Amino acid sequence: MNLQIFTHFGKFILWQKQIFKRPENWSMYYKETLRQMYDIGIGSFPIVFLISIFIGAVTAVQFAYQMAGTLIPRYYIGYIVRDMTIIELAPTITCLVLAGKVGSNMAAELGGMRQKEHIDAMEIMGVNTSTYLILPKLIGSLVMIPVLVCAAAIIGIAGAYLASVPTGFFMDDEFITGLRSFFVPYNVVMMFVKAFVFAYILTSVASYQGYFVRGGSIELGAASTRAVVYSNILILLADYVIALLLTV
Amino acid sequence: MIRVENIIKTFGKQEVLKGISFLFEAGKTNLIIGKSGSGKTVLLKILIGLLHPDSGSVWYENNNLTTSTKDQLRQIRLQCGMLFQGNALFDSMTIEENIRFPMDMFSHKTAKEKLHRVNDCLERVSLAGINHKYPSEISGGMQKRVGIARAIVLNPKFLFCDEPNSGLDPKTSITIDNLISSITKENNITTIINTHDMNSVMEIGENICLLDNGYLAWQGQKEMVLSDQSEVLHDFIFASPFLQKLVESAK
Numbered sequence: 001m002n003l004q005i006f007t008h009f010g011k012f013i014l015w016q017k018q019i020f021k022r023p024e025n026w027s028m029y030y031k032e033t034l035r036q037m038y039d040i041g042i043g044s045f046p047i048v049f050l051i052s053i054f055i056g057a058v059t060a061v062q063f064a065y066q067m068a069g070t071l072i073p074r075y076y077i078g079y080i081v082r083d084m085t086i087i088e089l090a091p092t093i094t095c096l097v098l099a100g101k102v103g104s105n106m107a108a109e110l111g112g113m114r115q116k117e118h119i120d121a122m123e124i125m126g127v128n129t130s131t132y133l134i135l136p137k138l139i140g141s142l143v144m145i146p147v148l149v150c151a152a153a154i155i156g157i158a159g160a161y162l163a164s165v166p167t168g169f170f171m172d173d174e175f176i177t178g179l180r181s182f183f184v185p186y187n188v189v190m191m192f193v194k195a196f197v198f199a200y201i202l203t204s205v206a207s208y209q210g211y212f213v214r215g216g217s218i219e220l221g222a223a224s225t226r227a228v229v230y231s232n233i234l235i236l237l238a239d240y241v242i243a244l245l246l247t248v
Numbered sequence: 249m250i251r252v253e254n255i256i257k258t259f260g261k262q263e264v265l266k267g268i269s270f271l272f273e274a275g276k277t278n279l280i281i282g283k284s285g286s287g288k289t290v291l292l293k294i295l296i297g298l299l300h301p302d303s304g305s306v307w308y309e310n311n312n313l314t315t316s317t318k319d320q321l322r323q324i325r326l327q328c329g330m331l332f333q334g335n336a337l338f339d340s341m342t343i344e345e346n347i348r349f350p351m352d353m354f355s356h357k358t359a360k361e362k363l364h365r366v367n368d369c370l371e372r373v374s375l376a377g378i379n380h381k382y383p384s385e386i387s388g389g390m391q392k393r394v395g396i397a398r399a400i401v402l403n404p405k406f407l408f409c410d411e412p413n414s415g416l417d418p419k420t421s422i423t424i425d426n427l428i429s430s431i432t433k434e435n436n437i438t439t440i441i442n443t444h445d446m447n448s449v450m451e452i453g454e455n456i457c458l459l460d461n462g463y464l465a466w467q468g469q470k471e472m473v474l475s476d477q478s479e480v481l482h483d484f485i486f487a488s489p490f491l492q493k494l495v496e497s498a499k
């Protein structure tokens with residue numbers, strides 16, 4: 001059992017090479033990539049919107065609570081919310097949620113195709129299924145997830161504004177002043193690095209779980225769960241590693 | 249023509265194929281027959297490279313499939329069509345999209361030419377006009393025929409059929425058998441069919457390979473079946489008491 005983890009890890013790494021092969025037919029790949037981008041981008045926007053607006057709002061309210069009676073300048077609200085969202089909350093929370101939504105979906109789709117022999121049928125036609133089925137998903141994720149993360153950051157900050165200014169926790173100019181203070185563009189770079197890495201992790205891990213599924217519907221359910229759990233663990237691990245590499 | 253030499257395949261401790269050598273001829277309907285679980289599907293999957301034999305080799309004309317690289321394997325497969333035991337039609341695509349898929353992937357035809365070819369193939373299997381239905385909306389026999397249409401859309405040189413008439417009534421079975429047989433003749437295809445249907449054996453068994461207990465138990469043509477004295481063959485062909493009685497009374 002414990003050794004199997006290494007077997008799977010090795011297989012996973014070797015499989016990555018299979019994904020990046022020359023497409024048989026560009027227009028089929030193009031169509032499939034567009035479909036994936038639509039599914040991932042538009043399909044996930046509502047949930048990303050909902051989550052980031054509340055995360056921003058809660059951050060603001062809790063900050064107001066913690067700050068009460070301290071000497072911390074009130075305009076720090078905008079600054080704190082901005083940096084927390086950009087550096088950590090937007091990329092990490094968004095990708096953890098997307099691992100649940102997009103990742104489990106990919107694993108189930110691929111697993112179903114494997115079990116119904118669709119993948120074998122394509123292989124026999126001469127299609128390189130590792131490339132045809134995975135590469136469009138990967139490109140779709142690598143393009144759309146950073147966009148979603150960026151949107152999440154903006155929406156999060158808007159959520160914080162909505163929760164603090166109209167409700168009277170803070171003044172409009174306090175919030176805006178904070179938002180404009182101590183801005184470090186490097187943090188945005190860090191956000192995008194995280195978004196790309198997390199997108200790669202969740203897509204490849206979920207695809208691996210689906211593509212190599214065996215057995216029947218119970219195994220398919222288990223694979224879909226593993227897709228979410230493993231990509232969540234790896235995303236959190238990568239988050240830590242990136243934080244170390246890019247800040248220390 | 250496809251030749252297998254001394255194929256051995258085991259799953260764990262279970263020896264499924266214990267050294268099979270056979271020649272599948274071009275322009276003929278080659279049958280692999282045997283009891284359920286005798287390894288027909290396994291042999292077919294080895295022929296097409298979905299499973300790797302423990303030892304032995306598979307030759308497509310002069311190409312050795314077992315030692316070929318992934319890219320060479322794909323080149324060989326471009327000349328293959330396969331009908332799966334469970335059809336394996338893409339269930340989120342319409343019939344037309346299913347049949348067009350191999351062309352979309354590998355040919356440079358225009359959309360109009362593709363549509364033309366799809367309609368030709370559908371007509372060939374007597375299903376003209378169902379282009380926009382989904383696999384779940386047509387009957388099992390129709391699904392088989394769509395599977396055949398998809399398998400022949402790129403004019404394959406090798407056609408594989410895993411139990412093309414399991415689960416079908418005798419009449420539809422015969423239609424499908426005849427369809428496969430005439431397509432084989434028309435295009436001089438090497439067709440390999442897995443079956444345990446006696447009708448098929450007697451109708452289209454031009455080159456038969458009987459698997460039993462992991463060995464090649466008998467080989468020959470349909471004309472030889474009745475007169476041959478092989479015990480395994482008779483056990484298999486005349487398994488039903490009704491047929492046994494019939495043969496005895498005929499004698």
Ligand SMILES: Nc1ncnc2c1ncn2[C@@H]1O[C@H](COP(=O)(O)OP(=O)(O)OP(=O)(O)O)[C@@H](O)[C@H]1O
Binds near residue numbers: 264
């Ligand atoms: N992937 C596999 N793993 C382990 N054993 C397998 C596998 N595939 C087939 N077998 C075993 O190989 C034997 C032959 O199976 P196969 O599917 O070839 O039978 P078959 O002749 O096609 O039967 P049927 O007529 O019922 O389709 C069976 O005993 C089966 O248990």
Ligand SMILES: [Mg+2]
Binds near residue numbers: 289290333410411442
């Ligand atoms: Mg079988």
